[in-house]
Amino acid sequence: MTFELTILGSSSAVPTSKRNLTAHVLNAHERFFLIDCGEGTQIQIRKNKIRFGKIDHIFISHLHGDHIFGLFGLISTFNLLDRGKDLHIYSNPELENILTRHLEFFERNICYNIIYHHLNPKKNEMIYEDRNIIVETIPLKHRVPTCGFKFTEKPHFRNLKKNVVRDFKIPISKIQGIKEGEDYLDENNELILNSSLTLAPYKARSYAYCTDTAYSEKIIPLVKDVDLLFHEATFCKKMKSQAKLTSHSTSEDAANIALKAHAKKLIVGHFSARYKDVSPIIDEARAIFQNTSPAEDGETHVIELSRKD
Amino acid sequence: MTFELTILGSSSAVPTSKRNLTAHVLNAHERFFLIDCGEGTQIQIRKNKIRFGKIDHIFISHLHGDHIFGLFGLISTFNLLDRGKDLHIYSNPELENILTRHLEFFERNICYNIIYHHLNPKKNEMIYEDRNIIVETIPLKHRVPTCGFKFTEKPHFRNLKKNVVRDFKIPISKIQGIKEGEDYLDENNELILNSSLTLAPYKARSYAYCTDTAYSEKIIPLVKDVDLLFHEATFCKKMKSQAKLTSHSTSEDAANIALKAHAKKLIVGHFSARYKDVSPIIDEARAIFQNTSPAEDGETHVIELSRKD
Numbered sequence: 001m002t003f004e005l006t007i008l009g010s011s012s013a014v015p016t017s018k019r020n021l022t023a024h025v026l027n028a029h030e031r032f033f034l035i036d037c038g039e040g041t042q043i044q045i046r047k048n049k050i051r052f053g054k055i056d057h058i059f060i061s062h063l064h065g066d067h068i069f070g071l072f073g074l075i076s077t078f079n080l081l082d083r084g085k086d087l088h089i090y091s092n093p094e095l096e097n098i099l100t101r102h103l104e105f106f107e108r109n110i111c112y113n114i115i116y117h118h119l120n121p122k123k124n125e126m127i128y129e130d131r132n133i134i135v136e137t138i139p140l141k142h143r144v145p146t147c148g149f150k151f152t153e154k155p156h157f158r159n160l161k162k163n164v165v166r167d168f169k170i171p172i173s174k175i176q177g178i179k180e181g182e183d184y185l186d187e188n189n190e191l192i193l194n195s196s197l198t199l200a201p202y203k204a205r206s207y208a209y210c211t212d213t214a215y216s217e218k219i220i221p222l223v224k225d226v227d228l229l230f231h232e233a234t235f236c237k238k239m240k241s242q243a244k245l246t247s248h249s250t251s252e253d254a255a256n257i258a259l260k261a262h263a264k265k266l267i268v269g270h271f272s273a274r275y276k277d278v279s280p281i282i283d284e285a286r287a288i289f290q291n292t293s294p295a296e297d298g299e300t301h302v303i304e305l306s307r308k309d
Numbered sequence: 310m311t312f313e314l315t316i317l318g319s320s321s322a323v324p325t326s327k328r329n330l331t332a333h334v335l336n337a338h339e340r341f342f343l344i345d346c347g348e349g350t351q352i353q354i355r356k357n358k359i360r361f362g363k364i365d366h367i368f369i370s371h372l373h374g375d376h377i378f379g380l381f382g383l384i385s386t387f388n389l390l391d392r393g394k395d396l397h398i399y400s401n402p403e404l405e406n407i408l409t410r411h412l413e414f415f416e417r418n419i420c421y422n423i424i425y426h427h428l429n430p431k432k433n434e435m436i437y438e439d440r441n442i443i444v445e446t447i448p449l450k451h452r453v454p455t456c457g458f459k460f461t462e463k464p465h466f467r468n469l470k471k472n473v474v475r476d477f478k479i480p481i482s483k484i485q486g487i488k489e490g491e492d493y494l495d496e497n498n499e500l501i502l503n504s505s506l507t508l509a510p511y512k513a514r515s516y517a518y519c520t521d522t523a524y525s526e527k528i529i530p531l532v533k534d535v536d537l538l539f540h541e542a543t544f545c546k547k548m549k550s551q552a553k554l555t556s557h558s559t560s561e562d563a564a565n566i567a568l569k570a571h572a573k574k575l576i577v578g579h580f581s582a583r584y585k586d587v588s589p590i591i592d593e594a595r596a597i598f599q600n601t602s603p604a605e606d607g608e609t610h611v612i613e614l615s616r617k618d
Contacts, residue, residue: 014386017355021382039382040349046326065385065415072381073330073348076374077323098414105407106374 001132002027003153003205004302005228008044010269010295012212012234012248013066020044020297021066022270024230025055026151026207029132034058035149035209041070042077048298052081057128059135060091061211062121062146063098071099075114076107083112090127090135092145093118121147124222138222140213142247148210150223158198168192200308207303208263211270214244215253223261227303230295231257233268236281251281255288269295310441311336312462312514313611314537317353319578319604321521321543321557322375329353329606330375331579333539334364335460335516338441343367344458344518350379351386357607361390366437368444369400370520371430371455372407380408384423385416392421399436399444401454402427430456433531447531449522451556457519459532467507477501509617516612517572520579523553524562532570536612539604540566542577545590560590564597578604 004027009020021038025045032054034041045052061067071089078087089095096116103110117127121139128135131154138148157179164170168186170178178184184192208223211232223229233255234248243250251268258266266289271278278294285292293301313336318329330347334354341363343350354361370376380398387396398404405425412419426436430448437444440463447457466488473479477495479487487493493501517532520541532538542564543557552559560577567575575598580587587603594601602610 013389015352015355015382017352020352039379040352043324043326043329043349046324063414065381069378069381069385070348072374072378073324076378080322094414101410105372105403 001029001305004300005207006048006050006300007269007295007297008041008048009038010271010297012270012272014273015040016273019271021070022211023070024209025050028151031130031133033151036061036067037070037074038066039069042074044297052078056085057088058090059149060089060095061148062142062144063092063094064144064212068095072102078112079107079110086113086115088115088117090117090119092121119147121145138208138210138219140210140219141216142212142214146212148208148213150206150208150226152206153204155204156201158201160198164197168197202305203308205303212247213249214247215249215256219257220261223263225262227264228267228301229258229261229263229265230267230269232270233281233285234270234272237284251284252288255285255292258289264291266292267295267301268292310338310614313609314516315357315359315609316578316604316606317350317357318347319580319606321579321581323582324349325582328580330379331520332379333518334359337460337462340365340439340442342460345370345376346379346383347375348378351383353606361387365394366397367399368458369398369404370457371451371453372401372403373453373521377404381411387421388416388419395422395424397424397426399426399428401430428456430454447517447519447528449519449528450525451521451523455521457517457522459515459517459535461515462513464513465510467510469507473506477506511614512617514612521556522558523556524558524565528566529570532572534571536573537576537610538567538570538572538574539576539578541579542590542594543579543581546593560593561597564594564601567598573600575601576604576610577601
């Protein structure tokens with residue numbers, strides 16, 4: 001039941017020699033969700049040994065080049081690798097027009113389908129659901145229509161304690177009910193309380209991705225109690241006016257969102273290329289929200305399973 | 310009087326974890342000519358510490374994605390860096406339409422001009438000239454219209470020997486004539502032979518870039534005696550039929566072109582991503598043309614000055 005985030009790129013606008021453009025991969029139960037796709041994403045996917053065939057869903061926050069110019073090459077590579085499966089792209093509707101024109105010239109013989117899912121970046125809505133995960137949009141505040149994404153595990157069932165099926169001779173037909181919290185009437189008509197049979201369920205884990213955005217308190221309720229929050233911090237605090245001008249966030253903006261939302265951990269990134277050393281940004285964020293880490297290309301953040309009390 | 314080639318990418322079609330997509334930079338007398346621009350080129354430019362502001366001319370061989378998808382990000386980065394100078398792009402005319410549509414959406418406020426130079430890939434013609442360099446097209450044989458490029462220094466003048474201006478009291482007005490081979494009548498009406506005053510000129514250096522292409526003997530006269538020949542070798546010799554099918558070359562094809570053209574040195578590249586180790590390709594080429602090197606990302610090949618006999 002993996003739930004882990006790999007950062008593929010952490011620079012904003014232009015890449016540096018150390019930081020690629022924005023892209024994240026969330027491995028949720030061995031489904032690999034690609035979030036944004038800046039130039040060089042397919043190279044980062046290879047370097048991080050993520051299998052192309054595992055990626056069926058791409059979520060695009062907004063249509064600025066540093067978040068999507070890697071799509072052209074990735075789509076081409078999928079084609080050259082004879083992908084058969086559908087590829088789902090969730091984005092601003094305009095991306096469909098852009099890619100359709102692009103494919104007409106560059107990928108006339110594409111061997112798989114692209115399914116476009118049009119997002120309304122003004123609404124918080126569920127846009128994806130499978131057996132384990134739901135994905136919702138998070139309206140953000142940027143110069144162009146932009147939304148973030150929150151990935152949440154569906155509630156876990158309680159776990160059977162070791163050997164209880166054998167010891168209490170529980171028939172298979174009763175197991176799901178017990179996992180859902182039922183007590184069990186055994187063959188001697190004795191009531192076994194659920195608490196004797198099961199452990200508390202694992203907590204549903206969550207990851208929220210918020211970039212690009214100015215400081216917006218509307219984000220807070222939508223990322224409340226999230227296990228891992230990625231929030232952009234393009235600038236340090238003394239560049240507050242530049243952040244405002246460009247609809248980006250500072251170190252302190254990101255940390256305040258994390259603090260007010262009671263996030264468990266904050267990763268900041270989408271760093272302006274002017275910062276060769278991002279430690280001032282991290283220090284400023286930590287002064288407000290201690291559990292802050294910088295986004296670093298190639299780093300994986302595992303969200304461990306933990307049980308409810 | 311630098312004349313050196315830096316390989317930015319050496320993989321074909323798809324990048325690998327070690328090889329980026331095709332792009333070369335020729336530094337000819339401190340003008341940096343970018344040749345092809347696969348995805349990730351701007352990142353490679355940064356990693357190789359080439360200044361963006363030095364690149365004014367981009368030569369595109371053909372409109373397959375692995376040779377041009379880096380243009381979108383590079384054009385955007387030039388804009389973000391407040392480029393003022395014109396950018397010249399030499400390519401198939403269709404690229405102008407593609408980029409014009411692209412710019413309308415992604416770079417509405419572009420702060421510099423792009424000057425498009427339309428190439429006819431069927432003709433060998435001069436497409437660029439400055440004080441030091443000329444560039445010609447080399448028609449190639451590929452699935453879509455494609456041309457290579459030959460960069461040649463203009464002839465060098467003879468060099469004055471040390472102290473001759475002082476020793477023979479040569480007035481400034483006579484110097485250029487002497488560099489061009491004239492003898493000198495000194496103040497005593499004594500004729501000083503040019504050979505006493507000058508050294509033989511440096512040879513004009515040249516670099517030819519041939520990718521993507523099937524084996525074509527029409528290339529040979531156009532790259533005759535070139536100092537450095539880059540010729541693609543997408544496949545090893547046992548994949549000859551695959552090379553033919555896709556209009557690419559094998560190790561032996563590249564080496565035979567170098568041999569028959571009397572090139573001084575051959576670099577092969579544009580390797581199929583199936584080759585984790587390209588040494589079989591190099592060995593096969595060397596069996597025909599000894600002075601062969603593999604294209605390796607980040608490597609620079611200096612063409613040294615040498616004098617005519």
